[in-house]
Amino acid sequence: MAIRIFITGGTFDKEYNERDGKLYFKDTHLPEMLALGRCKLEVAPRTLMMVDSLEMTDADRQIVVEQCTRAKEEHILITHGTDTMEVTAQVLGKAIHNKTIVLTGAMIPYKFGSSDGLFNLGSAMAFVQVLPQGVYIAMNGKCFTWDNVKKNRKTGEFEALSNVRR
Amino acid sequence: MAIRIFITGGTFDKEYNERDGKLYFKDTHLPEMLALGRCKLEVAPRTLMMVDSLEMTDADRQIVVEQCTRAKEEHILITHGTDTMEVTAQVLGKAIHNKTIVLTGAMIPYKFGSSDGLFNLGSAMAFVQVLPQGVYIAMNGKCFTWDNVKKNRKTGEFEALSNVRR
Amino acid sequence: MAIRIFITGGTFDKEYNERDGKLYFKDTHLPEMLALGRCKLEVAPRTLMMVDSLEMTDADRQIVVEQCTRAKEEHILITHGTDTMEVTAQVLGKAIHNKTIVLTGAMIPYKFGSSDGLFNLGSAMAFVQVLPQGVYIAMNGKCFTWDNVKKNRKTGEFEALSNVRR
Amino acid sequence: MAIRIFITGGTFDKEYNERDGKLYFKDTHLPEMLALGRCKLEVAPRTLMMVDSLEMTDADRQIVVEQCTRAKEEHILITHGTDTMEVTAQVLGKAIHNKTIVLTGAMIPYKFGSSDGLFNLGSAMAFVQVLPQGVYIAMNGKCFTWDNVKKNRKTGEFEALSNVRR
Numbered sequence: 001m002a003i004r005i006f007i008t009g010g011t012f013d014k015e016y017n018e019r020d021g022k023l024y025f026k027d028t029h030l031p032e033m034l035a036l037g038r039c040k041l042e043v044a045p046r047t048l049m050m051v052d053s054l055e056m057t058d059a060d061r062q063i064v065v066e067q068c069t070r071a072k073e074e075h076i077l078i079t080h081g082t083d084t085m086e087v088t089a090q091v092l093g094k095a096i097h098n099k100t101i102v103l104t105g106a107m108i109p110y111k112f113g114s115s116d117g118l119f120n121l122g123s124a125m126a127f128v129q130v131l132p133q134g135v136y137i138a139m140n141g142k143c144f145t146w147d148n149v150k151k152n153r154k155t156g157e158f159e160a161l162s163n164v165r166r
Numbered sequence: 167m168a169i170r171i172f173i174t175g176g177t178f179d180k181e182y183n184e185r186d187g188k189l190y191f192k193d194t195h196l197p198e199m200l201a202l203g204r205c206k207l208e209v210a211p212r213t214l215m216m217v218d219s220l221e222m223t224d225a226d227r228q229i230v231v232e233q234c235t236r237a238k239e240e241h242i243l244i245t246h247g248t249d250t251m252e253v254t255a256q257v258l259g260k261a262i263h264n265k266t267i268v269l270t271g272a273m274i275p276y277k278f279g280s281s282d283g284l285f286n287l288g289s290a291m292a293f294v295q296v297l298p299q300g301v302y303i304a305m306n307g308k309c310f311t312w313d314n315v316k317k318n319r320k321t322g323e324f325e326a327l328s329n330v331r332r
Numbered sequence: 333m334a335i336r337i338f339i340t341g342g343t344f345d346k347e348y349n350e351r352d353g354k355l356y357f358k359d360t361h362l363p364e365m366l367a368l369g370r371c372k373l374e375v376a377p378r379t380l381m382m383v384d385s386l387e388m389t390d391a392d393r394q395i396v397v398e399q400c401t402r403a404k405e406e407h408i409l410i411t412h413g414t415d416t417m418e419v420t421a422q423v424l425g426k427a428i429h430n431k432t433i434v435l436t437g438a439m440i441p442y443k444f445g446s447s448d449g450l451f452n453l454g455s456a457m458a459f460v461q462v463l464p465q466g467v468y469i470a471m472n473g474k475c476f477t478w479d480n481v482k483k484n485r486k487t488g489e490f491e492a493l494s495n496v497r498r
Numbered sequence: 499m500a501i502r503i504f505i506t507g508g509t510f511d512k513e514y515n516e517r518d519g520k521l522y523f524k525d526t527h528l529p530e531m532l533a534l535g536r537c538k539l540e541v542a543p544r545t546l547m548m549v550d551s552l553e554m555t556d557a558d559r560q561i562v563v564e565q566c567t568r569a570k571e572e573h574i575l576i577t578h579g580t581d582t583m584e585v586t587a588q589v590l591g592k593a594i595h596n597k598t599i600v601l602t603g604a605m606i607p608y609k610f611g612s613s614d615g616l617f618n619l620g621s622a623m624a625f626v627q628v629l630p631q632g633v634y635i636a637m638n639g640k641c642f643t644w645d646n647v648k649k650n651r652k653t654g655e656f657e658a659l660s661n662v663r664r
Contacts, residue, residue, distance in 0.1 A: 011353060018439040019488055021343060021355070021384070037285025038273060039307035040323055052353070107204060107350040113445025119203025122288025125307045130296050141205035141291045156351055157206055177519060184605040185654055187509060187521070187550070218519070273516040279611025322517055369617025370605060371639035372655055439536060451535025454620025457639045462628050473537035473623045489538055 003128060004073035005030060005045040008064065008088075010053050010081030012117050014109040025050040029110045030079065033121055041125065044073065053081025053088075053105075061091045068096055075128045076101045079121075082156075085137055086149055093135035093146030102128040104138045107156055169294060170239035171196060171211040174230065174254075176219050176247030178283050180275040191216040195276045196245065199287055207291065210239065219247025219254075219271075227257045234262055241294045242267045245287075248322075251303055252315055259301035259312030268294040270304045273322055335460060336405035337362060337377040340396065340420075342385050342413030344449050346441040357382040361442045362411065365453055373457065376405065385413025385420075385437075393423045400428055407460045408433045411453075414488075417469055418481055425467035425478030434460040436470045439488055501626060502571035503528060503543040506562065506586075508551050508579030510615050512607040523548040527608045528577065531619055539623065542571065551579025551586075551603075559589045566594055573626045574599045577619075580654075583635055584647055591633040591644030600626040602636045605654055 007013070007028045014023045030045055048067055049060055068076055080088055082105045089103050104124035106117035124138040135146040139158040148160050173179070173194045180189045196211055214229055215222075234242055246254055248271045255269050270290035272283035290304040301312040305324040314327050339345070339360045346355045362377055380399055381392055400408055412420055414437045421435050436456035438449035456470040467478040471490040480492050505511070505526045512521045528543050546565055547558055566574055578586055580603045587601050602622035604615035622636040633644040637656040646658050 011350075014353075016440060016444055018343075021346075023353070023355070033285070034307075036280065036282060037307060038282045038305075038323070039285065041307045108348060111444065111446070112348055113443065114202060116202060116204045118284040119199070119205065119288035122285035122290075122307070123292040124288075126289040126292030126304070126309065127296065129309070130293065138292070139204075141200075141203060141207045141288070143292065143295070157204070177516075180519075182606060182610055184509075187512075189519070189521070274514060277610065277612065278514055279609065365617070366639075368612060368614060369639060370614045370637075370655070371617065373639045446534060448534060448536045450616040451531070451537065451620035454617035454622075454639070455624040456620075458621040458624030458636070458641065459628065461641070462625065470624070471536075473532075473535060473539045473620070475624065475627070489536070 001075060001129065002042045002044060002073050003125070004071045004076045005043055006064065006067055006076065006078045007045060007047040007050075008053070008056070008060075008078060008080050009050040010079060010085075010105045011109055012079050012081075012106045013050065015111050016109075023109070028079075029117075030121075033110060033118055037118060037122060039125065041129075051081070053084040056081070056084055056088065061088050064088060065092060065095045068092060068099065068101060071099075074099050074133075077124050077128050078103045080105050082107065082139070082151055082158075085139075086146075086151060089135055089137050089146035089149065096135065098133055100128055100131050100133050101135045102131070102138050102143070103136070167241060167295060168208045168210060168239050169291070170237045170242045171209055172230065172233055172242065172244045173211060173213040173216075174219070174222070174226075174244060174246050175216040176245060176271045177275055178245050178247075178272045179216065181277050182275075189275070194245075195283075196287075199276060199284055203284060203288060205291065207295075217247070219250040222247070222250055222254070227254055230254060231258060231261045234258060234265065234267060237265075240265050240299075243290050243294045244269045246271050248273065248305070248317055248324075251305075252312075252317060255301055255303050255312040255315065262301065264299055266294055266297050266299050267301045268297070268304050268309070269302070333407060333461065334374045334376060334405050335457070336403045336408045337375055338396065338399055338408065338410045339377060339379040339382075340385070340388070340392075340410060340412050341382040342411060342417075342437045343441055344411050344413075344438045345382065347443050348441075355441070360411075361449075362453075365442060365450055369450060369454060371457065373461075383413070385416040388413070388416055388420070393420055396420060397424060397427045400424060400431065400433060403431075406431050406465075409456050409460050410435045412437050414439065414471070414483055414490075417471075418478075418483060421467055421469050421478035421481065428467065430465055432460055432463050432465050433467045434463070434470050434475070435468070499573060499627060500540045500542060500571050501623070502569045502574045503541055504562065504565055504574065504576045505543060505545040505548075506551070506554070506558075506576060506578050507548040508577060508603045509607055510577050510579075510604045511548065513609050514607075521607070526577075527615075528619075531608060531616055535616060535620060537623065539627075549579070551582040554579070554582055554586070559586050562586060563590060563593045566590060566597065566599060569597075572597050572631075575622050575626050576601045578603050580605065580637070580649055580656075583637075584644075584649060587633055587635050587644035587647065594633065596631055598626055598629050598631050599633045600629070600636050600641070601634070
């Protein structure tokens with residue numbers, strides 16, 4: 001089973017620029033992370049964009065939809081910033097029904113040593129292999145369907161809609 | 167959904183003793199790893215033993231079987247050394263049929279910085295939630311049923327029996 | 333020999349805020365770094381401020397001068413952002429002559445895993461013990477007197493004035 | 499000022515073999531550590547041997563003496579296992595008087611993430627530049643002359659002879 005991986009940026013791939021002290025995107029760390037995890041699945045990674053998800057536009061989301069639609073693989077993992085992950089999941093969930101698509105991300109950049117990214121990537125790679133067709137978000141060890149998930153801005157945690165503390 | 171976690175030791179939890187330069191077991195790092203992964207699942211961890219899996223005896227394996235049998239949770243994750251993980255999986259697979267049990271481990275100790283452990287833990291936590299009742303090994307991003315898996319001693323990789331290079 | 337340590341902030345102590353994705357100061361990591369280095373010197377650390385050195389004011393520098401003047405210890409190490417480290421060194425160099433004062437810092441935050449901070453701290457702790465009275469900057473394994481050092485903005489490297497590529 | 503670096507092995511350079519779970523030596527991590535520390539000193543590293551210092555023989559120590567004698571550099575840093583570091587320092591101290599030689603090491607391997615190695619290397623690189631001719635051990639942020647130092651086996655700490663708790 002081949003798994004298509006689409007990379008869109010997000011905290012996952014942010015780095016620290018020692019010249020100006022700012023965070024920026026260079027290359028994705030996904031292949032490095034899969035190597036660290038000794039992942040032996042057949043994967044086909046492709047970088048679609050490298051953006052902070054707060055700056056992701058409708059046009060950007062259409063690119064993601066289009067790429068998922070065109071992909072010949074039936075299992076697709078997408079790395080994405082957490083701030084608007086639920087928005088992209090909704091756009092995908094309404095548009096695509098014949099594939100298993102899992103979005104995941106990180107609260108701390110992979111390069112910063114104390115990242116949750118490797119754990120999330122491991123869980124997302126597992127969910128994408130076994131879940132039925134549909135669009136999901138894998139965060140905090142959990143998996144949510146696209147139409148029942150929200151990031152709790154206070155805790156930074158993803159929750160089912162019915163559980164969100166308002 | 168509550169997930170029972172049984173800890174048996176293995177490379178996962180090995181540490182370096184700076185007094186004598188030897189590897190040893192102190193406490194499990196599992197709670198620390200789940201915290202790093204910002205895992206928000208309801209878990210109930212319990213250390214059954216702290217052994218190198220090459221030294222795990224039949225009696226040790228009976229303790230694991232017994233604890234899995236008694237556990238009220240239907241989803242059980244077991245951390246285990248990789249050298250005899252397949253043996254314990256077979257013992258469990260023959261004895262228990264009404265629960266989802268996933269064994270996982272690591273090639274590099276968690277404390278050594280470059281461990282595959284967090285990735286494996288993420289994937290195992292995902293598999294244990296969604297797979298049907300049965301006994302599985304989750305390693306290298308993949309999941310194998312207990313009766314179709316073997317560690318390839320040359321590559322250190324887990325493989326389905328039909329794929330093992332002999 | 334007791335060594336007084338004054339902490340002023342800088343990249344050394346920056347952390348990543350996972351709520352808003354910004355860098356910020358919380359507490360100093362100096363005691364943690366000294367513990368990691370198994371440093372057994374008698375030290376007396378005190379946080380004077382927690383600022384980005386680009387935002388350090390003349391008034392802030394007067395606080396540093398005053399604290400160094402008042403300190404009963406003759407050996408003082410100061411952690412400082414690299415962007416204006418040479419400015420603070422000059423102010424100190426002109427004001428204080430009866431103590432050994434060494435400023436050091438980092439290009440990458442300590443918490444980001446790939447920091448030069450621990451190496452710099454080790455060298456600064458050594459220089460401050462053995463150099464004659466005066467004010468110095470310890471960076472890149474080297475040590476410079478306060479009146480003969482400049483940060484090369486292109487390379488991020490500290491250099492003697494005569495060597496600076498202009 | 500060029501600094502000659504001689505590498506002899508020790509905990510510094512130990513690695514974990516994920517095939518058999520044993521510690522072993524592959525290549526030195528010294529260049530990687532100097533790069534991480536953004537060290538810009540002119541250095542000439544050379545690996546003399548890769549041994550656990552408990553297994554270092556008199557013949558091995560003669561190689562170290564000979565190499566230090568022949569080296570054209572006047573400043574020499576030696577990485578060494580901590581268990582017999584004081585023995586090699588004594589051999590060197592009796593044989594060589596016209597150079598500044600500093601031995602250093604680590605309690606935890608560099609590759610294990612929580613090593614004291616980078617701190618020790620930073621301090622040793624500083625001491626070797628500024629101390630008068632002689633043979634020294636740099637550990638725990640301190641520096642000892644070859645004839646007044648002993649590793650305390652209980653605490654793992656290096657101490658002046660007069661301070662050793664017997």
